[in-house]
Amino acid sequence: xxxxxxxxxxxxxxxxxxxxxxxxxxxxxxxxxxxxxxxxxxxxxxxxxxxxxxxxxxxxxxxxxxxxxxxxxxxxx
Amino acid sequence: xxxxxxxxxxxxxxxxxxxxxxxxxxxxxxxxxxxxxxxxxxxxxxxxxxxxxxxxxxxxxxxxxxxxxxxxxxxxxxxxxxxxxxxxxxxxxxxxxxxxxxxxxxxxxxxxxxxxxxxxxxxxxxxxxxxxxxxxxxxxxxxxxxxxxxxxxxxxxxxxxxxxxxxxxxxxxxxxxxxxxxxxxxxxxxxxxxxxxxxxxxxxxxxxxxxxxxxxxxxxxxxxxxxxxxxxxxxxxxxxxxxxxxxxxxxxxxxxxxxxxxxxxxxxxxxxxxxxxxxxxxxxxxxxxxxxxxxxxxxxxxxxxxxxxxxxxxxxxxxxxxxxxxxxxxxxxxxxxxxxxxxxxxxxxxxxxxxxxxxxxxxxxxxxxxxxxxxxxxxxxxxxxxxxxxxxxxxxxxxxxxxxxxxxxxxxxxxxxxxxxxxxxxxxxxxxxxxxxxxxxxxxxxxxxxxxxxxxxxxxxxxxxxxxxxxxxxxxxxxxxxxxxxxxxxxxxxxxxxxxxxxxxxxxxxxxxxxxxxxxxxxxxxxxxxxxxxxxxxxxxxxxxxxxxxxxxxxxxxxxxxxxxxxxxxxxxxxxxxxxxxxxxxxxxxxxxxxx
Numbered sequence: 001x002x003x004x005x006x007x008x009x010x011x012x013x014x015x016x017x018x019x020x021x022x023x024x025x026x027x028x029x030x031x032x033x034x035x036x037x038x039x040x041x042x043x044x045x046x047x048x049x050x051x052x053x054x055x056x057x058x059x060x061x062x063x064x065x066x067x068x069x070x071x072x073x074x075x076x077x
Numbered sequence: 078x079x080x081x082x083x084x085x086x087x088x089x090x091x092x093x094x095x096x097x098x099x100x101x102x103x104x105x106x107x108x109x110x111x112x113x114x115x116x117x118x119x120x121x122x123x124x125x126x127x128x129x130x131x132x133x134x135x136x137x138x139x140x141x142x143x144x145x146x147x148x149x150x151x152x153x154x155x156x157x158x159x160x161x162x163x164x165x166x167x168x169x170x171x172x173x174x175x176x177x178x179x180x181x182x183x184x185x186x187x188x189x190x191x192x193x194x195x196x197x198x199x200x201x202x203x204x205x206x207x208x209x210x211x212x213x214x215x216x217x218x219x220x221x222x223x224x225x226x227x228x229x230x231x232x233x234x235x236x237x238x239x240x241x242x243x244x245x246x247x248x249x250x251x252x253x254x255x256x257x258x259x260x261x262x263x264x265x266x267x268x269x270x271x272x273x274x275x276x277x278x279x280x281x282x283x284x285x286x287x288x289x290x291x292x293x294x295x296x297x298x299x300x301x302x303x304x305x306x307x308x309x310x311x312x313x314x315x316x317x318x319x320x321x322x323x324x325x326x327x328x329x330x331x332x333x334x335x336x337x338x339x340x341x342x343x344x345x346x347x348x349x350x351x352x353x354x355x356x357x358x359x360x361x362x363x364x365x366x367x368x369x370x371x372x373x374x375x376x377x378x379x380x381x382x383x384x385x386x387x388x389x390x391x392x393x394x395x396x397x398x399x400x401x402x403x404x405x406x407x408x409x410x411x412x413x414x415x416x417x418x419x420x421x422x423x424x425x426x427x428x429x430x431x432x433x434x435x436x437x438x439x440x441x442x443x444x445x446x447x448x449x450x451x452x453x454x455x456x457x458x459x460x461x462x463x464x465x466x467x468x469x470x471x472x473x474x475x476x477x478x479x480x481x482x483x484x485x486x487x488x489x490x491x492x493x494x495x496x497x498x499x500x501x502x503x504x505x506x507x508x509x510x511x512x513x514x515x516x517x518x519x520x521x522x523x524x525x526x527x528x529x530x531x532x533x534x535x536x537x538x539x540x541x542x543x544x545x546x547x548x549x550x551x552x553x554x555x556x557x558x559x560x561x562x563x564x565x566x567x568x569x570x571x572x573x574x575x576x577x578x579x580x581x582x583x584x585x586x587x588x589x590x591x592x593x594x595x596x597x598x599x600x601x602x603x604x605x606x607x608x609x610x611x612x613x614x615x616x617x618x619x620x621x622x623x624x625x626x627x628x629x630x631x632x633x634x635x636x637x638x639x640x641x642x643x644x645x646x647x648x649x650x651x652x653x654x655x656x657x658x659x660x661x662x663x664x665x666x667x668x669x670x671x672x673x
Binding site (some may be wrong): 008022023024025026027028029030031032034042045046047048049050051057058059060061062063065066 | 086136139140141142167168170171172174175199201248250257263274283286291293352384387388389391392395493494495496497498499500
């Protein structure tokens with residue numbers, strides 16, 4: 001099991017679990033981050049900066065801390 | 078009276094839709110349990126008087142963010158006859174949950190599938206009729222930007238409003254995990270039935286633009302170039318207008334107002350002209366800059382570039398407890414603090430916004446620049462002048478960073494920073510103009526009173542007692558200057574300069590004018606007078622103090638407006654005074670020491 005943090009630019013994964021309290025999960029869900037969704041890292045900012053990710057039609061900027069709370073599995077080939 | 082609320086997630090075009098339906102007459106209103114300004118408008122709909130209210134964009138009905146709390150207390154304390162739920166069609170899958178949550182509360186809803194034009198372009202098709210049947214709620218496809226679907230939307234609203242509501246509306250309760258799962262399932266089934274996505278989602282333009290704007294090497298230079306151009310545009314266009322207005326105001330005063338008062342008692346004339354008139358015109362002179370600023374900012378914000386800039390600057394800003402958006406606003410503050418402070422509205426978490434507003438006034442704005450240019454040309458050679466100015470700019474950045482670092486724990490951001498990067502969009506002229514007018518109205522109605530009171534206070538200090546020369550050492554301000562001299566002496570600021578600082582509290586533009594009144598000489602004579610009476614070290618200390626101590630009354634009034642907290646304003650002014658003194662002290666004393 002890895003977290004979003006470990007994905008390289010251009011790599012994708014399937015969201016497995018959001019390691020945070022329920023209110024926060026609900027909020028991330030509303031932003032499109034939910035279990036079972038395919039998530040792709042489009043780019044990472046330099047110097048451990050934020051990630052630019054895409055889920056379906058939604059693009060987000062997410063910081064390393066939040067990325068480390070998202071467990072992912074590798075997508076089915 | 079029927080109450081109709083607009084609800085939706087951020088970046089769905091909710092406010093644009095609201096503007097379409099409300100015309101331009103929307104006003105800021107008051108509601109029980111809510112302290113922020115919400116826009117509302119009264120209109121006639123389906124045989125009823127109806128009040129349309131634009132609620133802040135939220136991701137979730139349950140959340141704890143500032144905006145979510147506002148929406149919660151609005152729903153809990155005000156009866157809503159109809160909720161227009163606005164969502165971005167292409168993102169229907171994640172946005173439907175808001176509608177389901179509202180339906181659970183028995184609030185009658187109409188669903189507006191907005192940005193239909195964009196969904197079509199992306200190849201997302203939605204079967205609205207099927208969706209309507211399954212959701213048991215009217216569904217209308219709209220494109221608020223182009224005004225499409227408005228008639229159909231109004232028709233649907235009329236229909237719902239005229240239905241008899243029998244079930245009582247419930248208060249918002251925490252969602253149970255089981256509810257959440259069942260909502261999820263409902264959404265998945267609905268999406269499968271009614272929405273068709275293209276096999277490969279394509280938004281080529283956004284991808285191409287992002288590759289350019291977010292390029293690891295070119296992204297930042299492009300960002301600074303864009304900010305610089307905006308800056309140039311606003312000030313090359315705004316400054317002459319502002320100067321013209323100032324000229325007009327003084328012409329009007331000399332040629333029309335002063336003759337009117339020739340037969341009146343001097344103090345009455347002075348109160349009206351030096352007090353009231355000065356106050357009103359100080360506010361008015363800000364208007365052109367604010368209009369231009371918001372004309373441009375609404376383009377930048379609605380275009381989606383703003384969140385890209387945030388992405389670029391976030392790494393650095395995170396370290397001082399701010400985010401990338403704060404940096405953009407801070408740069409704008411180097412033009413004028415007032416609109417930059419108003420612009421922090423886009424930050425949706427309270428602590429983050431407060432911290433940004435807290436450090437913003439240290440941005441060396443164009444008004445302070447005028448004061449510095451005058452003093453620098455009077456006292457420094459052409460060789461060292463630019464260096465002094467450059468150091469003042471560095472100090473401005475340094476003050477911002479140090480203050481943010483010190484206070485980042487006090488205004489600790491508890492929300493995760495996840496910012497949507499919406500597709501690039503170009504706002505219509507209509508949207509841009511409406512937005513700017515709204516901001517101006519906001520600034521004028523709120524700031525005027527505060528500024529006039531401040532101006533009258535400074536007027537009284539510098540004009541009483543009545544039988545002594547204006548702004549002289551015998552007035553209250555002079556006495557205050559003398560009384561404060563134990564504080565200002567160690568930083569090399571003499572009593573005359575203290576009186577100028579008291580004037581500078583109103584606006585930095587009048588500091589040089591005040592010095593002219595205090596020393597009784599103007600223009601190049603004043604420059605010469607300063608040269609022979611103030612040392613270079615004293616002048617730099619004075620400029621350091623002027624840079625940091627407080628921007629101007631308009632900025633303070635805006636701080637009060639936007640934070641809605643007097644204690645925050647006092648806190649921030651006090652910190653600025655303290656920091657100004659400490660920096661001037663360190664500079665003045667070390668310089669004295671080394672210059673022997």
